[in-house]
Amino acid sequence: MFSSRIQPGQQANRLSQAVDRLRRAGRPILNLAQSNPTACGLQPDGLLASLQDPAIGRYEADCRGAWRSRLALAGRLGCDPERLFLTASTSEAYSWLFKLLCDPGDAVLVPKPGYPLFDYLAGLENVEARPYRLEYRHPQGWQIDTDQLTAAAAQPRVKAIVLIHPNNPTGSFVSQAERDFILYLASRHGLAIIADEVFLAYPLETREAPLSFATAESGLVFSLNGLSKLLCLPQLKLGWIQLAGDPAVVAEALPRLELIADTYLSVGAAPMHALPQLLPQVEAFTSGLRQRLQANLATVRRIFDQAGSPFRLLRCEGGWTALLEVPRYLPEEELALALLEQAGLLVHPGYFFDCERDGLLALSLIVPPDEFAAGCQRLRAWFDDHGRE
Numbered sequence: 001m002f003s004s005r006i007q008p009g010q011q012a013n014r015l016s017q018a019v020d021r022l023r024r025a026g027r028p029i030l031n032l033a034q035s036n037p038t039a040c041g042l043q044p045d046g047l048l049a050s051l052q053d054p055a056i057g058r059y060e061a062d063c064r065g066a067w068r069s070r071l072a073l074a075g076r077l078g079c080d081p082e083r084l085f086l087t088a089s090t091s092e093a094y095s096w097l098f099k100l101l102c103d104p105g106d107a108v109l110v111p112k113p114g115y116p117l118f119d120y121l122a123g124l125e126n127v128e129a130r131p132y133r134l135e136y137r138h139p140q141g142w143q144i145d146t147d148q149l150t151a152a153a154a155q156p157r158v159k160a161i162v163l164i165h166p167n168n169p170t171g172s173f174v175s176q177a178e179r180d181f182i183l184y185l186a187s188r189h190g191l192a193i194i195a196d197e198v199f200l201a202y203p204l205e206t207r208e209a210p211l212s213f214a215t216a217e218s219g220l221v222f223s224l225n226g227l228s229k230l231l232c233l234p235q236l237k238l239g240w241i242q243l244a245g246d247p248a249v250v251a252e253a254l255p256r257l258e259l260i261a262d263t264y265l266s267v268g269a270a271p272m273h274a275l276p277q278l279l280p281q282v283e284a285f286t287s288g289l290r291q292r293l294q295a296n297l298a299t300v301r302r303i304f305d306q307a308g309s310p311f312r313l314l315r316c317e318g319g320w321t322a323l324l325e326v327p328r329y330l331p332e333e334e335l336a337l338a339l340l341e342q343a344g345l346l347v348h349p350g351y352f353f354d355c356e357r358d359g360l361l362a363l364s365l366i367v368p369p370d371e372f373a374a375g376c377q378r379l380r381a382w383f384d385d386h387g388r389e
């Protein structure tokens, strides 16, 4: 009766089961993995006022999203509003692009380590998410394994390269050299590029000034972004796709994408009409949040990353996550469970994100700084106690 796209009975992992159990028992948990910005006191000013635009009372069936909202967004991005599509989220943008580019059984290349959602987003469109490797060298940082990506791009049925710029959880931007190579590779094999730039506004330890893929002038490029990370408003459900590349190819893609967008018309009037009022806040808001991210990163470095320390903070070029390499007293899952049970600390182990190396913990840098510092101190104390055993 049911589609094979959905595998039944997926059990919650052991860590979330343990979290549920402790919460039911009333045990306090300090969540160093908290990635929900609305739980971290992050909100732009004037949110409620922005949701009261009188235009909300009218239904305008513009499949790319209300003209006025696209005009405001285009003004900020410096692009043609005809090249913008508003979506209900970045996740929905992916599903539209997989429909646009792929037939069932086709594949897209996705970075590993990476955000686990992509397997599901692709799977629900009957598309295979095929990983390409990012490798880490200290202190230079993460790099795309270009040999492996080159081989993967040449495989049959591959339709697109997904770039997360910067990636979650590695925080790595696609460097200028990697960008040039990937644009060349994509044009050689006729592949589209999907550049997820939801964390682009949050550079931290970067080597180069971040550059959006929306500036690409060859091939077919989709740059994705949205309010979820840009203004910490995942609950508003508003994202967008910006098309770039060779104008002739873009012209072929536009009417096809329009058909998909027109079939759903999924963006609600309230977030859509709030957009022109919210966008002027982006600079001040993202700069305030960047200060929090920098402060928390400095805290991890101060507590864990001194000379001779058994810990190592991986280079974090941007985004909301720091990866901390810790002594391997226990396998990652056991370690996360022990930290939860014994120290009341929730951290995400690296295997959640398909990290190859063992002994990585992902810490969320958006947690309020006092709470973050208290959590890091408790984490350090737990390891110091266990190192003495």
Ligand SMILES: Cc1ncc(COP(=O)(O)O)c(C=O)c1O
Pocket (backbone or CB within 6 Å): 089, 090, 091, 092, 115, 164, 167, 168, 196, 198, 226, 227, 228, 234, 238, 239
């Ligand atoms: C890299 C990346 N892309 C997309 C998303 C989802 O964004 P949205 O809330 O707009 O669907 C996330 C969520 O954390 C993410 O980490």
